[in-house]
Amino acid sequence: MSTWTAKDIPDQTGRVFVVTGANSGLGLATTRALVDKGAYVVMACRDTDKGEAARASLDLSGPGGAEVRHLDLASLASVREFAEGVDDWRIETLINNAGLMAVPFSRTEDGFETQLGTNVLGHFALTAQLLPRLTDRVVWLSSLMHRMGRIDLADPNFERRRYNPWVAYGQSKLADLMLAYELQRRLTGARSPLRSMAAHPGYSSTNLQGRTGSAWPDRVMLQLNKVSTVAQPAAMGALPSLYAATVDDLPGGSFVGPDGFMEAHGHPRTVGSTAASHDRRKAAQLWQLCEELTGIPFRV
Numbered sequence: 001m002s003t004w005t006a007k008d009i010p011d012q013t014g015r016v017f018v019v020t021g022a023n024s025g026l027g028l029a030t031t032r033a034l035v036d037k038g039a040y041v042v043m044a045c046r047d048t049d050k051g052e053a054a055r056a057s058l059d060l061s062g063p064g065g066a067e068v069r070h071l072d073l074a075s076l077a078s079v080r081e082f083a084e085g086v087d088d089w090r091i092e093t094l095i096n097n098a099g100l101m102a103v104p105f106s107r108t109e110d111g112f113e114t115q116l117g118t119n120v121l122g123h124f125a126l127t128a129q130l131l132p133r134l135t136d137r138v139v140w141l142s143s144l145m146h147r148m149g150r151i152d153l154a155d156p157n158f159e160r161r162r163y164n165p166w167v168a169y170g171q172s173k174l175a176d177l178m179l180a181y182e183l184q185r186r187l188t189g190a191r192s193p194l195r196s197m198a199a200h201p202g203y204s205s206t207n208l209q210g211r212t213g214s215a216w217p218d219r220v221m222l223q224l225n226k227v228s229t230v231a232q233p234a235a236m237g238a239l240p241s242l243y244a245a246t247v248d249d250l251p252g253g254s255f256v257g258p259d260g261f262m263e264a265h266g267h268p269r270t271v272g273s274t275a276a277s278h279d280r281r282k283a284a285q286l287w288q289l290c291e292e293l294t295g296i297p298f299r300v
Contacts (some may be wrong), residue, residue, distance in 0.1 A: 029238035096126070100114060149173055150170070
């Protein structure tokens, strides 16, 4: 397992995947690997022009295929419109890949802190609405930064506490992991054959870095992206998501990350997570909060 690569992905011909944020970085690398193995990928992108440019870079000469559809995870209306657009589809797997990292404070059109709204609530709403059409699994993208995360159920949107972009990011990535685990518990309880997985890419060079709005930290991250011993390329960073999405005998509730030093880079394997991520009581409360904030009841 320590040397698993995209070449080891089983044949995916005839299978449909939805990949959020598929126009660049990890999302595009994930899409390319799936298409190369025969999958049909719905590229869910906020910027459809960039999505079409990304689609044009794929090798579509084989059995695989792809199409671009608009999805803005910072808008619950957009999430609903996207879900309604694939209402009659059979979809094997949803990969909740898109996200923001440590961006300056702002709010979504629905009034949520942007990282919570995009990374967590948008994907929660999307998963809730697509679940009846899924036949295999959901993969939630978390991060090494879940280890510094803390869920503030009383003030998740930074309405009272002082905003810190890294605190907000850590909260969102811990929340994604907790929701992945909680969904699996609910699927198991409902005797559903579906599986919920989580993955993290280690430290991967993508366009996530360098957006904090602070010049010095942004310069440091962009320079680290150029150091191969620190930041691995997006194609390697996508391997944990691909492993979580395609390995047949991987049990639900698995968390996949790189096998290298401090899980920063390397080939995919199952990894552990913090005690906070396994707090079942808080996960159930988080689930309820997500339902309340999105206005979407998530029934398994």
